[in-house]
Amino acid sequence: MRVIYLLLLSIASLPVFAVTLEQLQQQGHLVINYRFSPREQVIQYQPVTIEIEVATDRWFARGVRIDDLDIEGAVINHQGNLSTNSSRQQGGVTWAVQLWTVVIYPQKSGVLTIPTIGLFVSVNAGSEPPVEGKISLPEKTLDVEVPDAMMGVDQWWATTGLTVKQSFEGLKDTYQPGDAITHTIDMKIESVPAMMLPQLIPASIDGLAVYTRQPVVNDYNNRGVLKGTRKQQFIYTVEQSGDFSLPAYQFYWWNLADMKKESIFLASQTFRASGDGIATVRADDSLLDNMASIPWGVLAGGISVWLVFWAGSLWLPIKRLRDYRVAWWSKKRLEQRFLDATKALNGELALQSLYDLLAQRQGREFVTLEQTFRDDKICAELVLQLKHFVYGSGSALTIAEAKQLLASINSKQVRVWPWQKRVDFSLNHRRVP
Numbered sequence: 001m002r003v004i005y006l007l008l009l010s011i012a013s014l015p016v017f018a019v020t021l022e023q024l025q026q027q028g029h030l031v032i033n034y035r036f037s038p039r040e041q042v043i044q045y046q047p048v049t050i051e052i053e054v055a056t057d058r059w060f061a062r063g064v065r066i067d068d069l070d071i072e073g074a075v076i077n078h079q080g081n082l083s084t085n086s087s088r089q090q091g092g093v094t095w096a097v098q099l100w101t102v103v104i105y106p107q108k109s110g111v112l113t114i115p116t117i118g119l120f121v122s123v124n125a126g127s128e129p130p131v132e133g134k135i136s137l138p139e140k141t142l143d144v145e146v147p148d149a150m151m152g153v154d155q156w157w158a159t160t161g162l163t164v165k166q167s168f169e170g171l172k173d174t175y176q177p178g179d180a181i182t183h184t185i186d187m188k189i190e191s192v193p194a195m196m197l198p199q200l201i202p203a204s205i206d207g208l209a210v211y212t213r214q215p216v217v218n219d220y221n222n223r224g225v226l227k228g229t230r231k232q233q234f235i236y237t238v239e240q241s242g243d244f245s246l247p248a249y250q251f252y253w254w255n256l257a258d259m260k261k262e263s264i265f266l267a268s269q270t271f272r273a274s275g276d277g278i279a280t281v282r283a284d285d286s287l288l289d290n291m292a293s294i295p296w297g298v299l300a301g302g303i304s305v306w307l308v309f310w311a312g313s314l315w316l317p318i319k320r321l322r323d324y325r326v327a328w329w330s331k332k333r334l335e336q337r338f339l340d341a342t343k344a345l346n347g348e349l350a351l352q353s354l355y356d357l358l359a360q361r362q363g364r365e366f367v368t369l370e371q372t373f374r375d376d377k378i379c380a381e382l383v384l385q386l387k388h389f390v391y392g393s394g395s396a397l398t399i400a401e402a403k404q405l406l407a408s409i410n411s412k413q414v415r416v417w418p419w420q421k422r423v424d425f426s427l428n429h430r431r432v433p
Helices: 002-012 021-026 285-289 295-343 347-358 377-390 399-410
Strands: 030-037 048-056 059-066 074-090 093-106 110-114 117-124 131-137 140-145 156-159 162-169 180-190 208-212 216-222 225-238 242-246 249-255 260-266 269-273
Touching: 021 030, 021 117, 021 131, 030 117, 030 131, 030 140, 048 059, 048 117, 059 093, 074 377, 156 180, 162 249, 162 260, 180 269, 225 242, 295 347, 295 399, 347 377, 347 399, 377 399
Parallel strands: 156 249
Antiparallel strands: 030 048, 048 093, 059 117, 074 093, 110 140, 117 131, 162 180, 180 225, 208 225, 216 225, 242 269, 249 260
């Protein structure tokens, strides 16, 4: 009888294992914390960190996974999604902890809605099989605002640090046709990915040919702080004599550390080129005094001068026609590269191709995709969809959607050369269905 009593007592003392995640939470064996940083006074374009902490006094079996996020009005940097495993002591009990972080960048002011987030959690609670399933985190909202000082500013960033520097190679006292100047602009931003830095547009200056090198874009992590860098180079080649001025650039940003507006100004660079490579003839007094004795020589000289200037007048249109053909073929290659990247699901190359296409537009110091499609709501949504895909969430563009973006870019009017009217190079004026 005593044996039976001890057996019943031992059975009653065995732990009762939970069979669902909800029961684990109710019993205090599973704790989920869901928070934002910052929670208040969120500035447009400011990085907002979403933290999801899952802790258990058991141990994880297959761990924790979060569903892909799709937040309207925000860019999600899924490259920064990190899962950190750790443990802590609480009341003499060891807890296993997984901390997930997601960084988002609100793109407009107002109420930003964070939709329900799905979690997959798998915990080994001492039973077979592990306790696992889906848990839904509730929808939350953030109030996003634009500082008064930034009202009316087309392009700006919210960050703790922004540096923009420029340098010039090939500077000298005098220039001749064929000489070149390389203009380099280096941008570095904190807590923001490099893909959110703008594609700078080189100046279109008569008498200078410009070549834009492929931008160098990188992201790296320095002691837990994301930093994005972008390096652009423009090579200006002198084609004729004259006074030239390379453009100045102005950048605005909101300093999140000091909560104030700041700006960076890159001064213009001016220089003079002499000697356009065209022969000139200056009248000689001795020739004038003896004109009567050498009429055929004067005539021959006059014809030579006329031929030289006639050849020079043809050179510029021919060269610009050649430049136009090169630009047209370059544009076609970029469009094809964009379509090929879209088809291959290479979001980064597709987005870079769009920036390179915008670089061929003239008349602005720099433009962004948002500024380009501000009057085209459908294309603006497609651009946001592409950015979400690049940063790890959302779906890729279809070929039809990619062609729709190209059609919108092609509908923008650009200048070819001064004496021509502004023309439209659109290959297809219909909206792509």
